[in-house]
Amino acid sequence: MHHLLTSFLRSKGIHDDKIIELVCNCFTLKEIKSKSILVDYTAIADAYYFINKGAVRIFTINSEGAESSRYFAFEGNFVAALPSFIDQKPAEEYMQTIEKCELLKISRTNFYKLVETVPTFAKIYTEILELGFIIAQKRIYGFQGFDALEKVQWTIKNQPQLLLRISNKMVASYLGISPSTLSRIKSKL
Amino acid sequence: MHHLLTSFLRSKGIHDDKIIELVCNCFTLKEIKSKSILVDYTAIADAYYFINKGAVRIFTINSEGAESSRYFAFEGNFVAALPSFIDQKPAEEYMQTIEKCELLKISRTNFYKLVETVPTFAKIYTEILELGFIIAQKRIYGFQGFDALEKVQWTIKNQPQLLLRISNKMVASYLGISPSTLSRIKSKL
DNA sequence: AAATAGTATTGACATAAGTCAACGTTTTTA
DNA sequence: TAAAAACGTTGACTTATGTCAATACTATTT
Numbered sequence: 001m002h003h004l005l006t007s008f009l010r011s012k013g014i015h016d017d018k019i020i021e022l023v024c025n026c027f028t029l030k031e032i033k034s035k036s037i038l039v040d041y042t043a044i045a046d047a048y049y050f051i052n053k054g055a056v057r058i059f060t061i062n063s064e065g066a067e068s069s070r071y072f073a074f075e076g077n078f079v080a081a082l083p084s085f086i087d088q089k090p091a092e093e094y095m096q097t098i099e100k101c102e103l104l105k106i107s108r109t110n111f112y113k114l115v116e117t118v119p120t121f122a123k124i125y126t127e128i129l130e131l132g133f134i135i136a137q138k139r140i141y142g143f144q145g146f147d148a149l150e151k152v153q154w155t156i157k158n159q160p161q162l163l164l165r166i167s168n169k170m171v172a173s174y175l176g177i178s179p180s181t182l183s184r185i186k187s188k189l
Numbered sequence: 190m191h192h193l194l195t196s197f198l199r200s201k202g203i204h205d206d207k208i209i210e211l212v213c214n215c216f217t218l219k220e221i222k223s224k225s226i227l228v229d230y231t232a233i234a235d236a237y238y239f240i241n242k243g244a245v246r247i248f249t250i251n252s253e254g255a256e257s258s259r260y261f262a263f264e265g266n267f268v269a270a271l272p273s274f275i276d277q278k279p280a281e282e283y284m285q286t287i288e289k290c291e292l293l294k295i296s297r298t299n300f301y302k303l304v305e306t307v308p309t310f311a312k313i314y315t316e317i318l319e320l321g322f323i324i325a326q327k328r329i330y331g332f333q334g335f336d337a338l339e340k341v342q343w344t345i346k347n348q349p350q351l352l353l354r355i356s357n358k359m360v361a362s363y364l365g366i367s368p369s370t371l372s373r374i375k376s377k378l
Numbered sequence: 379a380a381a382t383a384g385t386a387t388t389g390a391c392a393t394a395a396g397t398c399a400a401c402g403t404t405t406t407t408a
Numbered sequence: 409t410a411a412a413a414a415c416g417t418t419g420a421c422t423t424a425t426g427t428c429a430a431t432a433c434t435a436t437t438t
Binding site for chain 2: 395396398
């Protein structure tokens with residue numbers, strides 16, 4: 001039970017089995033079909049998820065109705081609508097499964113209880129934030145002043161699973177280019 | 190001495206004067222002229238800065254020699270080449286004063302010592318990361334699929350000081366548009 | 379398994395934004 | 409404070425990428 005989470009925690013330096021059990025017990029397994037909305041636009045995020053299996057994305061819909069993908073997460077990673085989770089304001093974004101998923105869910109209350117009471121867990125949270133920050137920064141950098149071809153090449157180099165696992169349409173909306181342009185670029189690689 | 194830092198710490202919930210003094214004593218004041226490089230491209234960031242006066246930016250130079258600005262920070266804020274500071278890898282970016290500055294500098298060693306020993310300071314670090322993450326996210330969002338006019342409008346709304354205080358050229362390189370385009374847009378607002 | 383809806387590809391065309399250059403203005407440096 | 413360098417603005421032109429539409433392909437759903 002909670003195999004992947006257990007090895008994640010071990011890899012982050014939690015070696016005490018009792019603490020691992022304590023942490024794992026805060027999570028409940030949810031099996032969820034593809035395209036389920038986990039956080040709605042106006043909702044306030046009240047849970048953190050660990051992805052046991054499947055894939056999740058975060059996206060918005062702009063005024064013209066076009067989707068814009070912000071983030072994709074796969075097995076072995078945590079995911080949440082973090083700005084809303086942190087500030088408890090409406091998400092102003094959607095979080096959605098994009099494959100059949102097994103998710104380990106922890107309530108915000110329990111999450112912060114763990115942060116308060118388990119120092120190693122607080123460290124993991126800090127690491128998640130640091131990593132999230134670095135990835136976001138790299139993405140801003142990676143995309144700044146790049147043309148469509150360079151963005152695709154950047155993605156191949158830095159997040160190769162995206163092009164293999166995510167639909168063209170979603171990848172295009174992540175890169176801020178049209179599906180047509182992505183298709184044309186891919187045919188020339 | 191260290192007025193602005195003191196009130197920053199108070200605003201973040203540190204009320205014990207002894208702790209404020211302890212924290213403040215880890216910082217040394219540096220007066221630095223404009224356009225000084227604080228972190229070089231290949232350097233490893235070993236300090237965190239609190240801006241007492243002035244402005245700092247983080248930027249890179251791409252393969253064609255064009256600058257790309259990532260971040261601007263002003264009085265009352267912390268700034269560092271965070272990815273390098275965290276991972277202790279070469280920065281792959283520059284940190285530079287863009288005005289005459291008074292900076293309060295703390296070494297990485299002392300910074301993490303404070304994080305370890307002063308719980309309220311650890312909380313401040315978490316807040317900095319959370320905020321940095323949220324801002325980076327918002328920026329990705331804010332710019333995703335926006336045309337040049339919309340990016341400028343977004344900046345006016347979300348970071349109005351940029352257009353007032355930073356040169357056209359740097360703002361343009363922050364927005365990922367050419368200075369000509371920014372100039373044309375400004376003349377039509 | 380058939381029907382339906384969604385997705386990918388490609389061509390023709392439109393357009394936003396880049397480049398380059400010239401000029402005037404502001405800022406820096408000596 | 410004069411000279412030099414950097415910056416901002418604007419016009420003419422070029423180009424990358426978007427839009428729209430037709431067709432083919434792939435997944436979902438019943």
